Amino acid sequence: MFPTPDLKANPALSRSRRGFLRQSAAACASTAALVAGFPQTALAQALAGATALPVDSAARWLRFTTFAPLDSEILDVATRGYGAWLETQMLLPQSRSVADWVRLKGPPGFEDPNQSPHHDTRIQAIDWKCVYAADPLRQRVTYALSNLFVISEAGTDRAVVPEAYSAFWDLLNRNAFGNFRTLIEDVTYSLDMGFYLTYLNSRKADAATGRQPDENYARELMQLFTIGLWELNEDGSRKLDGSGQPIPTYQQTDIVQLARVFTGLYPNGNLRNGGRATRFGDASPGAFTAETWGRRMAIDASQHAPEAVRALGGRVNIAAGTSGANAIRATLDALFQHPTCPPFVALNLIRRLTCSNPSPGYVSRVSRAFVNNGSGVRGDMKAVLRAIFLDPDLLTPGTPNFGMLVPRYVYTMGAVRRLGSFDSLGTQRPINPWLHKTLGSQRPFTAPTVFNFNKPDYATPELKALGLVGAELENYDEDGATTVFNGLGQLTRNATLTPYLSAKLASSANDAELLDELSRRLSGRVLPSGERNALLGAIRGYPRTQTGWQRNVLSAMLWTILIHPQNMVLS
Template structure:
């Protein structure tokens, strides 16, 4: 059976998705009474359904072994064990080896697709799934993009930035923003690479892009915030800006003199002004940018109401350090980071209490340490709002890339069983999956305050819905069809698919494993009636039946919504 190409979709789907994102949690995950379910029914610390639901937030999609692990050891212990794992093989290494573990292909030439696939391999195969999910969230906050640049053809570009975020996912936020600042990828994207000191004779001024986005998008945002993420107001009831254009001009001086650190492909030392990626040796992308003292602004820097106070003649490294310290210590930094991480990981409309609890974890990890990402993530994933199904307005639309990688990870959607390469490269193009480092702007794929009319009337937002108009939803449906058609037909599934007598139980099992709940009765009954008319005698027919089951489940709004 060829899955139909969706040519239009009803606005009722969009309304249903939007309201589901803002509503109380529905049925929790679970398994039917198969042999696996009976094994999982043994005494555990947590109910299996609760473990499965929680893992949809902390991974791209849970494997059976992970569900069992969480059910046995509990949420907190599983988080601790994941955070204690060493960082898995880097994307740069996987580009070099050219294949997922056990299926490396040294004869493949490294190119753009290799880098895309290597990040996908990390998300599907890596032994540290929590780190990969958090890394993707960070990539949506610290945005760089290949669009409109000549770095798209360099496999190592962006791969090193993913590795940077991966390395810092469980570290300290202060270290993270410093590593991002010195990243060659970020220097290119926000154009402060080779930014020169001011020249009064020509009127040249330092590049302002990074100073602006470092504040607006990475650390403190546009408005001063209370601990709960709400805006502070002045005596006239107006929100208070965190910075001004004058602050941007001043801070831009701190980020002058930075240039690529390393050698060209012909062995020559790179210097200030070099900016042709095709001439850089591969290892340059993983190196921190260097600072040319002769090109660094010698002027004093005064900004943010005196929070930044850098004397004239301060070295570039010390000027950057002082600037980052001031932003890290800014009182708006904790709630800004807390709100944005929550929105990227668990909930589009977190309660004030949720944001406050995560903000406090940022300020103090319990041992007096500020910015401890482990403490912040523990606060996000162990908060009562998440752990209590039914919390009002709790939930989010699953980001498209997370959705794609989750489907590949859960159903084993491969190009061939021989290579075990996920079919996701084609799915990215068909699904419009918003894969890392392809955002159209520095603001990423969606406006954080976007809301459908229905959500706006409720005072809620749903950023991910910005791309779910009728064309966007159609794109998603067709892309998921590609994944469903390439799902792995395991011996167990082949056995179940041999007879229509097993359809009801198998549909329920797949639905619960993929979306954490059963298909609603009308859709379920309609699917079962369609399956009765499909042949089962050949491998191809069984694959068609499996694809029909999976596709119906994957495109359902309850699977696209985390709640």
């Protein structure tokens, strides 16, 4: 159904495609379209007449469900519909894990046994998955989850350990279409999370020294991962008491009680270089084997708090002497069954995927999908995602207050994906770590705090006056916007200059047609007439006889489109 590029002309791309084929035949539809060149006008013309949905509608919807849509994906959705594409994506097997990338020292088809893995390998692997993997929906959801279940390299000695954080991305990736209850359990036992929230090697209380269990994870598990600060109605609004005041979900005494539950956890594996088995108290990240990072932490019964635990008004009621595993299970069950968990998860996932200010009805519909997937199952992530991405509020352009500023990493990887950009064709590196920093791209696991890159209730004065929030705007002051614009300019220099584009760029007579074509492919619509005419006037007399000059004109077109508000905002 989809045309493929001539791979004989470029052996490196040929090796890459063979690698993708080994992963999944479905990958070829997407990745071949990317590498074949941008844009895919022949493909668009061939299938546009047979679509069930308008191509522009399909492109708009895919901007929410992927980092950025390829033409093959746009036409697949236009032909088969939103739901069919969503179900196909949810059935695809996971693409190669980040841990495997680090272990095998390279992407599919580009493994290099001579290189030494380092933290850049991990960064490259996650970028590659978000741009080229066969399961773009899974990667987009995983990034959203990484902004809710936050761990960070910032200020730690784990940043230079290639296996650190790799396992956590894979954990989120694995659970993206699973069950939320399994997800929070896997997060709880994650060595990465144990390090970040400091409950790794947390000991039971000692009356003689005054030592108490570490409270970090007990607090953030409630506040950030499951139920939040305030009890919520199904539609995400706060429940009020008899005095009209919001009702807290927990108190400090609950944190103290639950801190006992998460004691005794330690790394589960071996030390490097044939060393001994890990044990309670081991805490040197560089000493652990790669396999240890991917294993659930173990529990040392002698270090687990033996006291009874009663919290959350009796929702958690654990008898003295209960094993660590059973205490953790009971606590997670109670939080999962808490009535505030569904709207809390629904509201936060919506805000990370589709809309900063969802309507009460939207939140309610997603909350109900969390409570019951239609077969009596609670926490089914597939049902939740169907509700998020197939909701009438999203499918109806013009829904009041609908939309969001595209998160920086999504925007950056989306630009790379649509432009066919490579920083290194030989290694398939989409973007180098320096440019990530230049862009302020907010790549995974670099947030400054456990609250992520932005405060969820951040609002400019204008938004606050309207009762709205815009978390992503917190970093878009004059300096932040300039950083992004300059970085995107560099990305456009790496865009694939195909024979089609070169032929079009040879004459300024084609500029208007090409600019509109590029604009539709990148943002779903042409530029407003003022900006469009100004750009066409500026490049009209630019020479075109050399490849470098053509690239400059292409870069000017792409950069203008990328930084325009209609492309930087999902609506």
